[in-house]
Amino acid sequence: xxxxxxxxxxxxxxxxxxxxxxxxxxxxxxxxxxxxxxxxxxxxxxxxxxxxxxxxxxxxxxxxxxxxxxxxxxxxxxxxxxxxxxxxxxxxxxxxxxxxxxxxxxxxxxxxxxxxxxxxxxxxxxxxxxxxxxxxxxxxxxxxxxxxxxxxxxxxxxxxxxxxxxxxxxxxxxxxxxxxxxxxxxxxxxx
Amino acid sequence: xxxxxxxxxxxxxxxxxxxxxxxxxxxxxxxxxxxxxxxxxxxxxxxxxxxxxxxxxxxxxxxxxxxxxxxxxxxxxxxxxxxxxxxxxxxxxxxxxxxxxxxxxx
Numbered sequence: 001x002x003x004x005x006x007x008x009x010x011x012x013x014x015x016x017x018x019x020x021x022x023x024x025x026x027x028x029x030x031x032x033x034x035x036x037x038x039x040x041x042x043x044x045x046x047x048x049x050x051x052x053x054x055x056x057x058x059x060x061x062x063x064x065x066x067x068x069x070x071x072x073x074x075x076x077x078x079x080x081x082x083x084x085x086x087x088x089x090x091x092x093x094x095x096x097x098x099x100x101x102x103x104x105x106x107x108x109x110x111x112x113x114x115x116x117x118x119x120x121x122x123x124x125x126x127x128x129x130x131x132x133x134x135x136x137x138x139x140x141x142x143x144x145x146x147x148x149x150x151x152x153x154x155x156x157x158x159x160x161x162x163x164x165x166x167x168x169x170x171x172x173x174x175x176x177x178x179x180x181x182x183x184x185x186x187x188x189x190x191x
Numbered sequence: 192x193x194x195x196x197x198x199x200x201x202x203x204x205x206x207x208x209x210x211x212x213x214x215x216x217x218x219x220x221x222x223x224x225x226x227x228x229x230x231x232x233x234x235x236x237x238x239x240x241x242x243x244x245x246x247x248x249x250x251x252x253x254x255x256x257x258x259x260x261x262x263x264x265x266x267x268x269x270x271x272x273x274x275x276x277x278x279x280x281x282x283x284x285x286x287x288x289x290x291x292x293x294x295x296x297x
Contacts, residue, residue: 109208110225110243118218118235125233125252126291131216146212150226153208164204 101158
């Protein structure tokens, strides 16, 4: 089996930006310092030992800050759904919870919260005399009920989607739902 | 394969959600229609907005001062519709206007 290096390099993507870039710079600086400390160990053993301790501490601090720090908005995992070729493999990446699937359902349907209504119709919507004004509390209660129904519908839809995804799931990286679709048999293949 | 097609392939698992809203009056509010089926509702002086066209109006009253706002895919449909000769249009393509001045769009 031969490896086409040009194709391999085309598929390698290095993302060095934001926090990752900062951490990489920090580690590079520490590596240089560590090399200097080791190089002069014979001349200044005490200084080198102290330097090594400081460098190790800095290494651990940077590592902890990078892994435990809050995710900034620009670092959030991009959400995407992709379909790959005729084999029918596609995946939704970056979706790690039902909460995110619910967000997807909301966006797909264009659902936004309704404002509080001014009145209830007791008869025909075309007749103003049939409008029964709502108090602030009544309007809020009505909207709360509507929001609850919307949430229930969205949850139901997200669960349906999750079942579909899980029933066709392949081994995938964390944070990815990888799905295998049904591949259609080629029609013109001789039997 | 384009990402749009990829997305639509994934979205085949999703059906449209339309929550029914009945007998309410919105006055001077911004109402996003998408995701709801409005039945016997009234919109007076409202700003009605749609971006995906995922809504139904059944016997609703669109009162004076109401403004329609289209965005995203819905806007493209509206722009395309401006090419139509409305004098020769199939009535089924128009909003259904009832004798009591209410409107149905589905």
